[in-house]
Amino acid sequence: MRGIDVAADPGLRWAAAHGLQRVAGIDEAGRGPLAGPVYAAAVVLDPQQPIAGLDDSKRLTARQRERLAAQIRAQALAWGIGCAEVEEIDRLNILAATKLAMLRAVEALVGACDGVLVDGNQPLSLSLPQLTLVGGDGLSAPIAAASILAKTARDAHMLTLDQQYPGYGFARHKGYGTAAHLAALRQLGPTPLHRRSFEPVRTLLADAATAEVVP
Numbered sequence: 627m628r629g630i631d632v633a634a635d636p637g638l639r640w641a642a643a644h645g646l647q648r649v650a651g652i653d654e655a656g657r658g659p660l661a662g663p664v665y666a667a668a669v670v671l672d673p674q675q676p677i678a679g680l681d682d683s684k685r686l687t688a689r690q691r692e693r694l695a696a697q698i699r700a701q702a703l704a705w706g707i708g709c710a711e712v713e714e715i716d717r718l719n720i721l722a723a724t725k726l727a728m729l730r731a732v733e734a735l736v737g738a739c740d741g742v743l744v745d746g747n748q749p750l751s752l753s754l755p756q757l758t759l760v761g762g763d764g765l766s767a768p769i770a771a772a773s774i775l776a777k778t779a780r781d782a783h784m785l786t787l788d789q790q791y792p793g794y795g796f797a798r799h800k801g802y803g804t805a806a807h808l809a810a811l812r813q814l815g816p817t818p819l820h821r822r823s824f825e826p827v828r829t830l831l832a833d834a835a836t837a838e839v840v841p
Contacts, residue, residue, distance in 0.1 A: 636766060649742065651745075
């Protein structure tokens, strides 16, 4: 299993150059799905307990992610999980909701960091020093750790929701717009888990509303 080269880690090099001792990596999971909340995680790694194999969660198998997530929770100096619910996604838009989930993840650290590394190019409304890194989950170990925690936390939540809303296949596709999910949507209609502001959910709801008023 490949992993991030800590010696070349741009996030950690930035932190060292700025004298930051407890920098948190931040990443999200679930921006693109048609259903379910968006999750985020913040992780402060312990340099005395390096974790081998950290990488972008999308490059790892489910088994690798689960193993690494357990190791991160056990060995990190601090970690936090935040999420924004479907109602917040629809009300705020997905970008604002993602930032909200990230801020909640940082708040869950309870002041345990002195700087943040954010995956992507969107800074957060924080007074802490921060660095945004496009593709940071594949470049910087703290962000990779956050991507793994966010992904595994959201996947576990979607497994629970699969029990509440059978027939949609949430355990398999985790809310993403697969062919099977789209077929279930057309057959069964949207649930409260579905993001009303996302297509094709918005169109399906509009069609259903139109059909109800037609005599």
